[in-house]
Amino acid sequence: MSNRSFAILGTGALGGFYGAKLQKAGKDVHFLLNSDYDYVSKHGLVIESKDGDFTLPQVNAYNDVEKMPQCDVVVIALKTTQNHLLPQMLPSVVRDDGVVLVLQNGLAVEEEVAKIVGNVNIIGGLCFLCSNKVAAGHIRHLDYGQITLGGYANDYESTGVTHYMQQIANDFASAGISMELAKDLLLARWKKLVWNIPYNGLSVILDARTDELMSYVHTRQLVEQLMHEVALGSLSCGRIIPDSFIQTMLNYTINMKPYRTSMKIDYDERRPLEVEAIFGNPLRKAHLLGVNLPQISCIYQQLKFLDEIRRVEVRDLNS
Ligand SMILES: NC(=O)C1=CN([C@@H]2O[C@H](COP(=O)(O)OP(=O)(O)OC[C@H]3O[C@@H](n4cnc5c(N)ncnc54)[C@H](OP(=O)(O)O)[C@@H]3O)[C@@H](O)[C@H]2O)C=CC1
Ligand SMILES: CC(C)(CO)C(=O)C(=O)O
Structure with a gap:
């Protein structure tokens, strides 16, 4: 088992689900929250999932990115409408030579991330997941869940399958998440x-x-x-x-x-x-x-x- 640490920026439907699965599998996971911070720091997370329900009564919860430890893998799981916050969030939480994993929908977020943190590896992940947040700290996973990872290089040049992609895929797979590796992120x-x-x-x-x-x-x-x-x-x-x-x-x-x-x-x-x-x-x-x-x-x-x-x-x- 790897000892990579994970920061989840945005503990909602997607970040809460994947982050909780990683913690349940024994990974060191740190969750950034907004309005749910008080509730989740006291009560943890509840995951209702078609693959089996579980609760995590205690999680590492934060309401300020500056209080989070620097992590090996920083997962961007905010809505993209909040991405104007990334310049103030990313530099303090990602370790030099760490990985930023963009799990959001859409295009070109990796280009924004590359402008903010130049010293990291950037990976995009396409999530085929149907998940909703139904209450504070309560995630309902309805269907699917596979993630396709692709490496980012300047101008979305194809990177092939990198060592970092393989390592992260292994971490997620060990948490029961179906993973696919794409040679071409674009x-x-x-x-x-x-x-x-x-x-x-x-x-x-x-x-x-x-x-x-x-x-x-x-x-x-x-x-x-x-x-x-x-x-x-x-x-x-x-x-x-x-x-x-x-x-x-x-x-x-x-x-x-x-x-x-x-x-x-x-x-x-x-x-x-x-x-x-x-x-x-x-x-x-x-x-x-x-x-x-x-x-x-x-x-x-x-x-x-x-x-x-x-x-x-x-x-x-x-x-
Ligand atoms: N849900 C799904 O099944 C899928 C989602 N996606 C993509 O994943 C991304 C995330 O979506 P989803 O998880 O559904 O969205 P959610 O709204 O459920 O989650 C986003 C979370 O980010 C939190 N947040 C917002 N601002 C801050 C802040 N300043 N500090 C800390 N946390 C903050 C929100 O907290 P609060 O509400 O308290 O502000 C919320 O819990 C999107 O790009 C979406 O398109 C892709 C595939 C499937
Ligand atoms: C394709 C789907 C349903 C799940 O991955 C999705 O991305 C969404 O609802 O935005």
Whole structure:
């Protein structure tokens, strides 16, 4: 067993789930919390999971990154809407020569991380996980859980499978998490967007669950068209997504339990939407390479409107 230490920045649906699994497997894990800090420092974490429920009555909880020890692996599990906090969080918690593991959805976060901490290894992880936080320190894992890891190098050059990726995959695998290693992080991120762009976007705009989007011919066609446009975006970066992958994602969703996407949950809960990481960054990357993605752009503009309206409502409610 390795003795690598882990810092989980954002102990919510994803960070709480994977962090708790790592601690249960005997790893040294440190959790950064926000509003749940008091509760979790007293009561720990409860994980309800389709793979078996468990509780951790005691965890290393922090409400200030400066109080955390420097760790070997720093897992970014905040919503990307909080990434403006990373410049003040990362430098103090990551060990020189340590690893920053970005488990968020979307594109280009690794580029932001590389600008903040130059002396570390950066790994991206694509999580096929359906998990929600249902109360303070209480995570409900509904389905799936696999993580695909890919190494980050300047401009998303492909790194192949690195030693660091292998070590971290072993740590997570020893905690019962299914792991896959990708040679090319940029391709892996575009592949994840094949799912997130249509379902996250349409679930909010059309007020629909995944099963509803797949039940009607018009929405199903729209999902498929958006998936093909994501593949065009990927191609603009020189990464080929085959049609068979799109078919696999459609089948995957048909077989999934009816699901409210993470963006839909955020919208319903009046939280900011991850529009820039999931839509804005891919659009800008493709645009810089001379490729416009009109259908994705149309979804992006509608989401920006809905997000802005919600933010104004929340601001007015709190003032
Ligand atoms: N949930 C899932 O199944 C999946 C999620 N993802 C991605 O993972 C990322 C995280 O999503 P998810 O876990 O669902 O989101 P959550 O909102 O459940 O978790 C984020 C956590 O970060 C905490 N946080 C926010 N600000 C701070 C701060 N300043 N200091 C400490 N903690 C803070 C929040 O605490 P508080 O609420 O108290 O502010 C919250 O608990 C996103 O990019 C998402 O797209 C990807 C695949 C699946
Ligand atoms: C694909 C899925 C459902 C789980 O990985 C997801 O990423 C999300 O809801 O945002």
